[in-house]
Amino acid sequence: MKFGIVTFPGSNCDYDAYHTVTEVLGEEATYLWHKDHDLRGSDVIILPGGFSYGDYLRVGAIARFSPIMQEVAAHAKAGGPVIGICNGFQIACEAGLLPGALLRNAHLQFVSAEVRIRVENPDTIFTNLYEKGEVLRIPVAHGDGRYVAPPDVLDEIEGDGRVVFRYADATGKITAEANPNGSERNIAGIINETGNVLGMMPHPERACSTLLGSADGVRFFESILSRVAA
């Protein structure tokens, strides 16, 4: 399976994603430059973390207009898997691939820490190797990670099981203390209506080696392999 990893000016997690795909999964990966119009036959697209376009105007707002994003949107519309991690999540929201928006952390500080997230929906192409309610240790590193959406939209995505990950404590309890950025309803990751576009603030690609603290992210990528290849 081929993963296409988009590099915007200011992306800084593209190599982490590349390393995870090629070294941990042993699959093929290719960088996609933001000015390109070609996904180069990629099966799965990763919008990586970083600070695309210096976060000018709003996080993710300018990246959305990169030429490659037209192709990514078409890929998503055709049912192709797209993963937006951190800045990639922000870009996916700005591009209208996912509902809501990411705002400045409620405490105004950049947070770089390992957090715990609870798997809310294991029945997606990205989470099918996890158990429902399982608590994962995954790092976050962001200044604008507070997920917001209008109440009716929140109710809708909750009702449809589209909240995939929620910030939780070590026992899986959803608490205000476990919420690193003030996201509404502790939402850490969501999926689109058709189940092929996922956005999350935590970095599963940085949690793929026990040597580096956690390997809980490995099954995220293996889930995609098992489901998309099948």
Place this chain on the structure above:
Amino acid sequence: MSKFRIAVHITPRKGLLDPQGNAVKGALHTLGFRPVRDVHVGRYIIIETDAYDALTAEEAVTEMCRKLLANPVTEDFEIESAVPA
């Protein structure tokens, strides 16, 4: 075609938590500006554009706000009248 200048005010949607505004309010209170009740921090954008007339320029900038300058989920915008630039 004439040249026009239009100023755009973009503010956080009312009711949404505005931590920046709250932080500035706290600082103003510390400085002794106790009567300050509320502060909101937004963006001020100045656009210079060619247009046939002021109305056309304002319509174009409104469209720009909808498509890029403001996030429809979290922000409100107001545009000022176009002035010859």
